[in-house]
Amino acid sequence: DLDPLEFGGNVTWQEPAVSDRVQDYLLYFAEDAIGTNRSPVGSIVPVGTSRELLAPEISQLPAFTHLVIYTRSYLVEQTTPGYFALSDTISIVSSIVFEDLDLDFNDLGSNITWTEPIVNQQVTEYYVYLADGSEPAKTLGDNGNMPWTGRSQLGVVSVGTDMLFVPPETPRNGYSHVVIYASSDLVEPLGPTAGQARQTTPQYLVVHDANASVSNVDFVGKDLDLEDLGGVVSWNAPGSDYDRVLSYVVYLSLDDIGTNRSQIEQDVPYGTNMLLTPPETPRNAYTRFVVYTKSTLVEQTTPTAHSLFDTSALARNLDFLDIDVDRGELAGNLTWDPPSDELHVVRYNVYLSENAYGLGRHYLGNVTVGIYELLVLLELLI
Template identity: 25%
Template structure:
């Protein structure tokens, strides 16, 4: 670089990155220069060429010993690079699909041996973006670029998270100290991480590895060999119960091991017969009005003979065969009634829907093999809501409404939330002070006529609700009540000056002043009125203008006829005000028009007025 003289005490020159180092170069030299040449000697600075390694480890190996999902642990084994001349250590990292480093270093190993190791603690969290385990060579100048790393795909070993749904065992061997039958495991709802099911003798109801009587299972059944919903492990007849065994334990499993916590069922050594009788005529009425929730009484008849029976148990199940039985409660023999708690949920987030109730009899040996079944009929109030309420008040009086209320019907679902009728209400939504039902109508109606003269009172809204035999929907649709009535006022200071000079013809502007309150008016209507008509005033509409106007045109050449007054009336959608203002018609002609009156006559033809006039005038 050549730097110009600036007068500053310090000058800076930048050495561009990737500048090649000439062979044998060890120093940077700085010399001064003038027009006559460069000095022979100068000052020098020794430089050190810093460089991170580009070499990589020869091989990697890692086996995850942590069997929990999204956690790893174990030993990383590293085969040293062929050339370690620029390497002083190796550093292990998680890497993503783009070879970016994820998180900080997992550990380092110093060079000096052909094989090195880095320990990764068990339960080390594994970020979701990790794809590779990467080892980068390093020295005092830094780490090698990720592109020069040694890497392997990281395999997260994990036992299943999804357990079996249920476990059951019924002893078919009635000899004391001996059992026989099948241990049945209902398969996991999600088997994405399950390849097999195992069954063990257990010493506790807690189904964990430490509760297994032996590490050797009674049996292992692979998922690929199953065709139904259950894995069944056979216990041969006259099998002696091993010492210390109190339960059967069931686990879901895969190549990495068994689920941490499985299911257990007590070993009941049946030395007599289970009940052979059952209740009959089971009935249930759902009194809970929420969808997918039940509650109410279950009733039944006891068996004719109840000898030896101890109690009855009420279950929910997903079919009539008792699959996925879930106990709701137990009552003693002699009882024929059980109350299912309100808000009992019959549909779970996992997709299980209970469809039947079953009542089983039990004795000291256990439960009967068959119970009495009653389908669940989930009764619920409607959830559908009408929409698009519309209403135009046709009642002319303040404080009262009347007219057609209309809406758009919702889709009517199937039972249990199907609606049969609609209720039309007046409601006070401003203070939640209450409501008044106007009518209950067919669920197929989309209109209701509110009788004129219906008092608004303190009500603020119309409401429409769907309804069935279980009751009215919790949510309806509403529309604010707009009480329209005839405008209670008239315009002020009406005036009309006839500018059409033809005899028997009128024309010009009708003028007035608006009232102070115009909120209830939409338009002003101008009429010619015969106030002397035999059967009361006769009106002819000649003009209509919106509120805000203070004049309206009366077309030239309008015949006077028998009309005696010009009348102005305020009106709205309900009708015309009962109050009005008028002005007497004076048909002005050329003879009667005063000299000082100005005219803007726009008649389509000129007129000639016969007879003498009192003064000269002109039409302009």
């Protein structure tokens, strides 16, 4: 039994050379070698047997220091026992470390590491759990048993291993602690059965559930064509656990949770809080920008979203009166009305084109915003 002040294991002894008057053996824990304040342990062992398996979790309290064994005849128990000084095997892990690298709240993921006990000869495995406290709760069941209800197993590793990987997106389910139990084998010598003694008092670590999401996502559209996007997506860095953020990933999405998302450009390193969406990026059916944080382990699964507004600014009511009377030449004043939203317009570029979509266009000139006419040069050959 690997808990402090608790015992469990195999007791063996050598029977007396003359045992024809011995009926059985009685085992006790006592405060000294002569059986002071003794307390019975185990079963009554019949003569001819020289071993007894003591179940785990036998308390050493109040202050037992010896195991004493008395022979008993059919008449009386002897007064001077054989004895053995108790040595309490304590094997508890230490220095548990768990840095959660799943950046979604209520999801966990990363390596749990610990330092193995210095005395670990009896240890066979380590059992790792999420738990509701440093000593997980038990609940009385319908059958009278006391099953564990305050813990959920993460894994089991063999002695010699000091790490367990917790996959990303492991639900925390309200648990507040990581607890680790050392386990030993209680094997009955020469027998076919084996039992397992697991610590009842684990080592523990309070879990810090990382939560690192950006805020205040914004987009300023600079591509003035309808159904085309272009401009800067910006955001504020996470207010907590930012030291675990490696980069940001920006997508176009159909909704707030990243459905059918399409990444814009490459990952943005931590420390930069904006990304240029290239001009003429097709909007398609997307309705949101979504921004994810990413650690060295994984990208978060719940992004921060921003509703997409497609900026469109088309000049209206174009008018041109040709005052050059020669065939194949143009001259005159081109006028137009400004778009309904002129916020992002800085100038108007004017072209002569083969069709309404700018095919084979020829640059004529430009004017700054606020001016809505351009004089086309005389004798321009068309």
